[in-house]
Amino acid sequence: MxxxxxxxxxxxxxxxxxxxxxxxxxxxxxxxxxxxxxxxxxxxxxxxxxxxxxxxxxxxxxxxxxxxxxxxxxxxxxxxxxxxxxGRAVYRSDLIVRADSPFRTLEDSFGHRVGWTVSHSHSGFNALRHHLLPHWRARGGPLYAEAKGDLVTARRILDSVLDGSIDIGPLDAFWHALIARYRPELTSGIRVLEATDLAxxxxxxxxxxxxxxxxxxxxxxxxxxxxxxxxxxxxxxxxxxxxxxxxxxxxxxxxxxxxxxxxxxxxxxx
The missing domain is CATH 3.40.190.150 (Bordetella uptake gene, domain 1)
Structure with missing residues (x-):
């Protein structure tokens, strides 16, 4: 083989x-x-x-x-x-919004539209859920008016934020750094509201x-x-x-x- x-x-x-x-x-x-x-x-x-x-x-x-x-x-x-x-083999997820978004805090995004990739993804699902969990507990219910799942890839999260089909989404921060290096025109239109814990x-x-x-x-x-x-x-x-x-x-x-x-x-x- x-x-x-x-x-x-x-x-x-x-x-x-x-x-x-x-x-x-x-x-x-x-x-x-x-x-x-x-x-x-x-x-x-x-x-x-x-x-x-x-x-x-x-x-x-x-x-x-x-x-x-x-x-x-x-x-x-x-x-x-x-x-x-x-200096460790760790990463995190950047919670991204459009650069011209009115959101200044994560809480500002609540009641809008969040996206995630696939349920077996850490950066695109598990890290996002972990980061939102304390807010969900405090609110006692859903944080967002709509959650668009199964977007599959980090690129689709990026594109969906840029085209306005979601308002916030999780982007693997290492992937984010690499795409910013090779395709900076794609990341010039977004900004990071918060980042998740390292994993x-x-x-x-x-x-x-x-x-x-x-x-x-x-x-x-x-x-x-x-x-x-x-x-x-x-x-x-x-x-x-x-x-x-x-x-x-x-x-x-x-x-x-x-x-x-x-x-x-x-x-x-x-």
């Missing part, structure tokens, strides 16, 4: 995907693991990709890893080269069929990447400061947030 690589989650533009492909190629070469890069553009469902038996090095959100919607072996997670990450960063994963020795070598190669001569250029292009080792337990925070919201009777951000 030929194992595949993919960086769809953070392939925000062709330039970014090319950089991810080059980075994965360097890591795989050092690990002596043969991988074939498979483009997998939106709107193809990520959950179908994650369930493939030939995953060798594919980006996956930590919440579905914790939910076990696919049987995978976590390898390593990027450390965002952004001040809010503090474990999405990781590169493999299928259980990847031999254990190959898994071990990939983990070692990711850990060593920051010290390699090829890394600075690609790290700068991808806003990555290095990689941290991860396992299934690394993503427990996402499940804790899920359980808290469900136990409170708040299954959907609304």
């Amino acid at each position: 030929t194992f595949i690589a993919n960086a769809r989650m953070y392939a925000v533009a062709p330039e970014a995907e090319a950089a991810w492909q080059a980075l994965i190629a360097h890591v795989a070469a050092e690990a002596e693991v043969a991988l074939g890069y498979l483009p997998y553009p939106a709107p193809q469902p990520l959950e179908d990709l994650w369930r493939r038996p030939d995953l060798g090095c594919v980006q996956m959100c930590g919440y579905p890893i914790a939910l076990r919607i696919a049987d995978v072996v976590p390898l390593a997670a990027p450390i965002p080269a952004l001040p809010w990450a503090g 474990p960063m999405p990781a590169f994963v493999a299928a259980p069929g990847l031999p254990p020795d190959a898994v071990a070598r990939l983990r070692e190669a990711f850990a060593a990447a920051v010290s390699r001569p090829w890394f600075p250029k690609l790290g700068e292009a991808l806003l990555v400061a290095g990689f941290a080792p991860v396992d299934q337990a690394s993503f427990a925070t996402t499940l804790a947030w899920d359980r808290e919201a469900v136990a409170a009777g708040y299954p959907l951000p609304a």
